[in-house]
Amino acid sequence: MKYQALIFDLDGTLVDSVPDMYIAVNLMLTDLARPVISHAMVSQFVGNGIEQLVVRALSGDMEPNPLLTEQEISRANALFCQHYLAVLGQYSQLYPHVETVLAAFAATPKALVTNKARRFTEALLAKLGIASHFQVIVCGDDGAKKPSPEPLLKACQQLGVEPAQALMIGDSKSDLLAAQAAAMDALALSGGYHQGEDLRQYNPEYLCDQFLDIITAINR
Numbered sequence: 001m002k003y004q005a006l007i008f009d010l011d012g013t014l015v016d017s018v019p020d021m022y023i024a025v026n027l028m029l030t031d032l033a034r035p036v037i038s039h040a041m042v043s044q045f046v047g048n049g050i051e052q053l054v055v056r057a058l059s060g061d062m063e064p065n066p067l068l069t070e071q072e073i074s075r076a077n078a079l080f081c082q083h084y085l086a087v088l089g090q091y092s093q094l095y096p097h098v099e100t101v102l103a104a105f106a107a108t109p110k111a112l113v114t115n116k117a118r119r120f121t122e123a124l125l126a127k128l129g130i131a132s133h134f135q136v137i138v139c140g141d142d143g144a145k146k147p148s149p150e151p152l153l154k155a156c157q158q159l160g161v162e163p164a165q166a167l168m169i170g171d172s173k174s175d176l177l178a179a180q181a182a183a184m185d186a187l188a189l190s191g192g193y194h195q196g197e198d199l200r201q202y203n204p205e206y207l208c209d210q211f212l213d214i215i216t217a218i219n220r
């Protein structure tokens with residue numbers, strides 16, 4: 001294997017996390033007497049952090065409704081966080097073979113870089129029992145979010161590897177653009193939340209349909 005470190009995204013890569021978010025978003029919308037949204041819409045709205053998810057859910061669209069006030073957004077955000085913490089990990093599941101792949105690379109240093117806020121990330125990892133695989137965890141509220149290269153560069157620095165020696169594994173445009181900006185190779189997973197986009201346009205070095213395919217893709 002030519003990489004000295006692997007960096008994994010969380011939502012849509014390791015975990016099918018939309019089922020919990022779908023419930024929390026719709027409890028929030030119901031509290032605010034707003035129309036509920038579909039599972040497919042929640043899947044599309046995930047990927048840029050919780051604040052963006054909440055604004056998109058309130059807007060019923062990827063584009064924020066310009067009429068939303070700061071006050072409405074912050075109330076919705078607080079309600080979402082309250083519901084999400086209560087439901088977190090109840091319906092979300094690891095994708096098939098995640099533990100097999102993490103174990104196959106047991107000797108390779110690994111980081112998790114997510115746009116999800118730290119308190120949710122840590123609670124979810126604890127429920128799923130996979131936290132111990134990662135020597136470094138960088139979250140969306142630690143600093144700049146992906147697609148900024150900053151969280152990936154921070155992870156490489158903490159793992160003690162050069163970006164060119166690391167591989168970013170993710171399911172969205174944010175992951176692939178962040179990897180490009182950090183001059184890292186990228187592996188795209190087609191089964192996550194790619195906001196309806198074909199990830200091939202971001203020229204990842206590898207494209208896998210299944211998590212298990214990662215092993216053969218990068219050992220070639």
Ligand SMILES: O=C(O)COP(=O)(O)O
Nearest residue numbers: 010011047048049114115
């Ligand atoms: O919280 C999000 O919007 C997405 O998080 P991710 O970076 O783990 O995919």
Ligand SMILES: [Mg+2]
Nearest residue numbers: 009011012171
């Ligand atoms: Mg993701």
